[in-house]
Amino acid sequence: MARTSWRPSELTTSATVWYFLRASGAALLVLALGHLFVTHYLTVPAQTGSQFVAGRWTNVLWLAFDWLLLMLALSHGLTGLQGVLKDYLVGRPGRLLVTTATAGVGLVFFAIGSATLLTADPAALRAGVGPLSGQRWLGELLSGLLFLVATVAYVGLGVGAVWLVREALRGRPLGRWRFAGQWAWALHRLTGLGIVGFLLVHILDVTLLPLAPDVYDHTVAAYAHPYLLPMEIALVGAVLYHALNGVRLIVIDLLEQRARVDQRRLFYAVLGLTAALLLPSVVVLLRADH
Ligand code: HEM
Ligand code: HEM
Numbered sequence: 676m677a678r679t680s681w682r683p684s685e686l687t688t689s690a691t692v693w694y695f696l697r698a699s700g701a702a703l704l705v706l707a708l709g710h711l712f713v714t715h716y717l718t719v720p721a722q723t724g725s726q727f728v729a730g731r732w733t734n735v736l737w738l739a740f741d742w743l744l745l746m747l748a749l750s751h752g753l754t755g756l757q758g759v760l761k762d763y764l765v766g767r768p769g770r771l772l773v774t775t776a777t778a779g780v781g782l783v784f785f786a787i788g789s790a791t792l793l794t795a796d797p798a799a800l801r802a803g804v805g806p807l808s809g810q811r812w813l814g815e816l817l818s819g820l821l822f823l824v825a826t827v828a829y830v831g832l833g834v835g836a837v838w839l840v841r842e843a844l845r846g847r848p849l850g851r852w853r854f855a856g857q858w859a860w861a862l863h864r865l866t867g868l869g870i871v872g873f874l875l876v877h878i879l880d881v882t883l884l885p886l887a888p889d890v891y892d893h894t895v896a897a898y899a900h901p902y903l904l905p906m907e908i909a910l911v912g913a914v915l916y917h918a919l920n921g922v923r924l925i926v927i928d929l930l931e932q933r934a935r936v937d938q939r940r941l942f943y944a945v946l947g948l949t950a951a952l953l954l955p956s957v958v959v960l961l962r963a964d965h
Contacts, residue, residue, distance in 0.1 A: 696751060696754060696755060703744075704918055706740065706744040725803060725891055725892055730797075745788040749878075753777045757777040780875070787879070799885070805885055808890070817883065818893070821894070832909070859920055866917040
């Protein structure tokens with residue numbers, strides 16, 4: 676039977692989760708935004724092939740950076756996903772399943788990502804050889820997954836846009852969706868889930884580096900495909916929005932100002948800053964020699 680109230684142990688857990696999301700979010704400001712700066716502002720995704728990575732992974736500090744990013748992005752993202760799923764599953768068996776499944780996915784992907792970082796040899800990357808070299812089907816499979824992620828994102832955005840336009844044309848108020856804080860919350864949730872989905876595919880993709888750098892380069896080249904460009908822009912926009920809105924939440928909570936601040940102004944400021952920071956990466960992407 677569905678329960679309507681939480682036990683004390685669950686309240687302690689949710690407080691821990693609340694603090695963890697804020698502390699890991701603050702660390703990800705450096706790690707995730709630093710990673711995006713390297714892959715989307717200093718260069719473009721299609722040019723981050725095995726030669727590019729070999730240059731970075733000769734430096735142990737970049738390996739440590741990537742390992743911290745792996746650990747925190749996975750634990751933060753999957754803890755967030757767990758909270759979202761538990762919002763809709765109130766019964767004990769469902770909640771237990773969600774906890775077990777997200778923890779299991781986290782451990783498996785953390786092991787895969789760590790193995791990639793530990794086994795990648797910059798010399799082999801430069802030579803473009805690995806135990807699975809030549810297995811083109813692997814590259815096709817992973818590029819296929821990227822196209823699938825893009826298609827899911829486009830369909831989701833398209834359905835949302837059609838719904839908004841239809842409601843506006845009918846002159847209907849957007850139901851209970853009248854406050855800036857509600858839109859900020861929904862966008863934070865959507866962007867968080869989108870980044871988690873991409874991250875899981877991305878970790879599998881990066882696994883190809885030590886296994887078959889030649890096949891990896893084939894997958895990375897797919898990033899130049901016009902069908903994937905809007906997804907790359909949307910991904911940077913999603914990370915920027917989620918990070919800036921995360922800062923907004925952390926700051927107003929730390930200052931205990933949630934009830935007093937003008938949510939509408941802050942939300943517009945976050946949107947404006949997201950657009951301003953996104954613009955240079957779009958220019959870099961569109962002007963790149965793909
Ligand atoms: C870049 C720096 C980041 C910051 C500052 C940040 C901040 C936050 C904060 C403060 C929350 C809690 C929101 C709340 O309690 O209502 C949160 C939730 C979440 N974050 Fe992040 N985050 C960052 C990066 C990421 C990344 C890289 C991912 C995905 C791998 C991610 C996925 C999520 C998810 C799925 C949630 C749950 C959303 C919800 O409950 O509606 N975040 N983030
Ligand atoms: C299209 C967008 C992206 C591109 C082209 C890209 C590119 C790369 C590249 C080339 C590497 C290899 C190591 C390096 O050079 O640092 C890497 C590793 C990594 N990236 Fe990204 N990245 C993208 C988006 C993201 C996002 C949004 C996240 C999540 C916050 C992320 C998290 C990671 C992690 C955790 C690793 C280490 C993976 C492992 O150890 O298996 N990346 N990425």
